[in-house]
Amino acid sequence: MEEVDTVIIGGGHNGLICATLLAKAGHAVTLVEANEMLGGLASEREFHPGFKSTIAHTLYAIPKVIIDQLNLPAYGFVQEGSPLPLIALSETEPAIQISENDISGGDEQDQKAFRTYLEMLRKFSAALAPFWGKTMPRIGAASMKSIMTFGQLGLKLRMLGKADMLEFFRVATLPMRDLVDEHFSNETLKAALCWDGLIGSQLAPRSPNQAVLTLLNRMAGFRQGQHLIPKGGMGGFITALEAAAIDAGVTIRTRKQVAKIIITADENGQRCSGIELSDGETIDCQQVVSSADPQTTFLRLVGAQHLEIEFTNRIRRIRNKGYVARLHLALSELPAFQGLGTPTGRMLIAPDMDTIEFAWDNAKYGELPETPVLELLIPTTQEHTLAPPGQHVLAINIMYVPHDLKMGWTPAAREQLMAKVMALLDSHAPGIAQLVLGSELLTPLDIGQQYHLTNGHWHHCEPAIDQLLMMRPTYEAAQYSTPIPGLFLCGAGSHPAGDISGNPGRNAAREILS
Numbered sequence: 001m002e003e004v005d006t007v008i009i010g011g012g013h014n015g016l017i018c019a020t021l022l023a024k025a026g027h028a029v030t031l032v033e034a035n036e037m038l039g040g041l042a043s044e045r046e047f048h049p050g051f052k053s054t055i056a057h058t059l060y061a062i063p064k065v066i067i068d069q070l071n072l073p074a075y076g077f078v079q080e081g082s083p084l085p086l087i088a089l090s091e092t093e094p095a096i097q098i099s100e101n102d103i104s105g106g107d108e109q110d111q112k113a114f115r116t117y118l119e120m121l122r123k124f125s126a127a128l129a130p131f132w133g134k135t136m137p138r139i140g141a142a143s144m145k146s147i148m149t150f151g152q153l154g155l156k157l158r159m160l161g162k163a164d165m166l167e168f169f170r171v172a173t174l175p176m177r178d179l180v181d182e183h184f185s186n187e188t189l190k191a192a193l194c195w196d197g198l199i200g201s202q203l204a205p206r207s208p209n210q211a212v213l214t215l216l217n218r219m220a221g222f223r224q225g226q227h228l229i230p231k232g233g234m235g236g237f238i239t240a241l242e243a244a245a246i247d248a249g250v251t252i253r254t255r256k257q258v259a260k261i262i263i264t265a266d267e268n269g270q271r272c273s274g275i276e277l278s279d280g281e282t283i284d285c286q287q288v289v290s291s292a293d294p295q296t297t298f299l300r301l302v303g304a305q306h307l308e309i310e311f312t313n314r315i316r317r318i319r320n321k322g323y324v325a326r327l328h329l330a331l332s333e334l335p336a337f338q339g340l341g342t343p344t345g346r347m348l349i350a351p352d353m354d355t356i357e358f359a360w361d362n363a364k365y366g367e368l369p370e371t372p373v374l375e376l377l378i379p380t381t382q383e384h385t386l387a388p389p390g391q392h393v394l395a396i397n398i399m400y401v402p403h404d405l406k407m408g409w410t411p412a413a414r415e416q417l418m419a420k421v422m423a424l425l426d427s428h429a430p431g432i433a434q435l436v437l438g439s440e441l442l443t444p445l446d447i448g449q450q451y452h453l454t455n456g457h458w459h460h461c462e463p464a465i466d467q468l469l470m471m472r473p474t475y476e477a478a479q480y481s482t483p484i485p486g487l488f489l490c491g492a493g494s495h496p497a498g499d500i501s502g503n504p505g506r507n508a509a510r511e512i513l514s
Contacts, residue, residue: 003284004028004251006512007275009258009301010291010452010491012040014505016241016250018289018490020070021509023248030283031245032256032275034452038242040291041451041458042500044235048330048438050388053395054234055326055447055458057377058084058346061501063133064222069506070244076232077240081382083226085345088192089428094339095347096189100226106186113183117193124168125219127156132220132496132503135479135511136470172212173465177205177353179212187352194356195348196225199375199399200458200498202323204360205353210465217496227346229382234500236383261288261301263484270306272486289508291491293453293460294318294473302484311483314474318493319464322444322456323363325401327421329394330387330438334378335429347376349424359400366406368413372420373399391437396421403444403456414441459498460491469495480508488512 004027008019011033023029037043041055067079088096088105096105103114131153137145157165171179176194184190196218197211198204219225230237245252257278264273274284290297294315298304304312337343350356350373359369375397380387387393398421407413418441425432448456461473470478473493480488490508492498 002030002281004030005286006030007032007283007285007288008291008490009261009275009288009297010040011035011038011252011254012291012491013042013238013241013500013502014490014492014508015289015291016238016245017066017070017502017505018291018509019250020241020245020248021506022289022512023245023250025509025513029249030251030253030285032258032277032283033252033254034257036255038252038254039235039238041447042234042238044233044238047328047440051328051330051391051393051438052233052235052386053328053379053393055442055451056500057229057234057379057395058227059221059230059234059237059500060223060225060227061218061221061499063129063220063501063503065133066502066506067222070241072240072244075240075243075247077237078231079222079228081228081230083223083228084377084382086192086195086227087340087343087345087347088188089337089347089349090188090339090351091427093188095337096186096192097345098189098192103189106189110184110186110189117183120167120171121216121219122224123160123164124171125216125224127160127168128153128216129220130156132217132501133507135507136472136495138479139470139475172216173208173210174212175206175208176203176211176215180205180353188350191350191353191356192348194353195350195375198356199397200324202319202321202364202462202464204357206357207360210463210468213468214463214497217501218499221501229379231383233379233383233386258301260303261290261297261487263302263306270484272484287486287488287512289488289490289512291489291505293320293457293491294477294489294493295320295454296452297489298482302487306484308483311474311476318467318473319462320455320457320460321462322403322447322453322458323400324447324458325398325417325444326442326447327396327398327418328440329396329436331392331394331432331435332437333390333435334381334392335394335432335435337429342381343376343378344381349374349376349428356399363400363402366402366404368405368417368420369400372401372417372424374421374424375399401444403448405443405445409443409445414443417441417443458492460493463497468497472497480504480511
């Protein structure tokens with residue numbers, strides 16, 4: 001039996017960040033990870049001999065303060081690099097490239113409008129950026145700390161000026177379709193500009209809710225939300241996090257599945273006192289910090305018998321159905337896409353917003369999309385170590401593929417999805433099928449099973465307005481502490497939500513140490 005101060009469940013980036021910060025503050029920390037590799041969705045996987053990729057394939061949301069706080073450059077993390085343009089592909093017209101500050105392609109009016117649009121979003125994102133790194137006050141909280149948190153947000157927004165502040169409140173709750181319709185005319189461009197507010201969620205361009213807030217959150221990273229492939233790929237980023245954790249004194253144990261979180265009770269009530277692994281080993285500790293998703297944490301590892309029924313019911317009702325499948329292709333050479341030179345950016349196949357909307361309509365009824373919506377990236381154009389010399393990896397996010405497929409994830413269903421995707425690829429990169437040396441298709445069901453995510457949702461629970469801020473994942477667990485003393489959350493199901501930002505892990509560590 002081992003005894004430590006803190007046990008971290010899960011070796012994704014949030015778990016590693018939380019563990020490192022606690023260890024640097026003097027905690028004896030043990031981190032346990034069920035898989036062989038650390039990093040969660042950012043962990044590197046060899047899907048074909050010599051070809052490697054990750055599910056989360058770019059950095060864009062991690063704030064500079066975390067990079068500095070962990071001194072990641074000292075462990076090999078290189079944050080410099082050229083941002084990847086977002087490229088809207090078309091079968092009939094030249095591709096439109098959306099770069100860090102402007103657009104190439106489309107008409108002159110849209111190019112001019114983009115600069116105004118980008119300036120507005122960056123202004124709003126900068127105003128909200130400090131808010132993502134704070135703990136959300138509890139509902140009804142009246143402490144000075146809580147008042148100060150909201151006061152600082154109010155001051156930031158007020159400093160925008162009256163006109164911009166009013167515009168922020170109008171824009172923040174718009175559907176993405178309404179926002180881009182106000183600024184642009186080109187349908188392919190509008191579909192591309194919707195993408196970074198929608199990817200990984202259960203939303204389409206017309207959906208009311210929080211897509212604009214999600215976009216502003218993603219733009220708060222150290223390069224204003226510009227996507228980068230770091231040196232060594234995402235695997236290199238995770239390697240740097242691991243090295244920082246080990247240097248801080250964290251004990252890391254991989255291939256250790258947690259069977260349950262141990263809850264003990266006495267005359268003072270119940271509290272979390274350790275974990276039990278699937279092999280029967282127990283680790284006693286003062287606190288457990290879970291970076292697993294909320295339903296896994298509370299329903300499987302803690303158990304409903306230790307929770308109030310109303311809290312349990314709220315956890316059961318969390319919306320967390322995954323809607324993104326992943327396809328990896330090993331290619332013998334670099335493919336040629338119509339209307340595009342070298343394919344060095346994120347390429348989007350979505351000719352208009354209706355295509356996205358119709359794919360979402362199929363998915364919400366448990367069906368495969370008639371026309372898939374694809375985000376393509378060839379990471380080997382930036383990081384050559386991911387494939388043999390002269391060969392390439394094509395990584396594809398297939399949006400609006402339901403976890404709960406009505407026909408079931410049979411071999412026939414997988415073949416049907418694969419055929420749809422390959423046909424669409426061939427229409428934009430003729431002959432690409434002849435370049436394929438090997439492939440791997442991961443449905444949301446596969447992602448859930450292999451990465452221990454309930455229902456395969458990238459962000460642990462849907463970043464909807466009723467599952468954000470002081471409601472993420474639900475009240476009584478939205479400040480990283482939980483109804484059980486000694487049990488904390490630090491994963492993507494906590495404020496401010498998913499993506500590779502590290503904010504949940506950093507915020508949780510700060511709360512534990514306060």
